[in-house]
Amino acid sequence: MFMTTMLTHRDPIALSIVSGATFVARAYAGNRKHLVSIMKEAIQHKGYAIVDIMQPCVTFNKINTYEWFNNRVYMIPEDHDRTNRLVALERAFEWEAAEKVALGIFYQVEEPTYIDKLPKLRDGEALVDRKPDMGKVEKFIEEFI
Known part of the structure; x- marks a missing residue:
């Protein structure tokens, strides 16, 4: 499943993690290469996958532009523990405190x-x-x- 969110919604990541999704990620329309790689991983994941795809609204939102996103997005570090639900939730909520937007795989586990x-x-x-x-x-x- 893929969903696109507007800037004011940060909850899809946390909601997906606590709801039992086994692959939870966020990508950004301004970085197509990363977006494609995340979508491929989600499709290949055996289980319920959620990808939150962020994209600015160039028609109605003049504040949260591509420039605004480009100044705030960053890639989740490679050493991030994708299997730790609490760490994934902390990273999901960091946006509210620091206005940093994490991109990448927040949570991934293999379950039956x-x-x-x-x-x-x-x-x-x-x-x-x-x-x-x-x-x-x-x-x-x-x-x-």
Whole structure:
């Protein structure tokens, strides 16, 4: 899932972390190379991924321009512990105190997905994958006609 937020919304990152997303990141439309790499990682992540994509509104917001963002955004350091939920939350909320906007992967863990937890889905035995026994189907139809 990808979402785009306006400047006043800093909560998508924190909300995603506490809601159980296993990949939470933020990218900026002014840095396409980084944006593309984050989107690729999110798509390849096995689990629920959220990417908050920040982009200035060039029509209605004359304060939070590309220049404003370029002076405040920074990349999350490589040594950031992506598996620590509390550290990710602290980084999500630093914007309010320091007006610094972190870009990158805040939180990432590998956990069993919904399909992994259900053997019928995991092993390809879901009802949707089964071929119907036409003899039983015809008998069922005859009972109701």
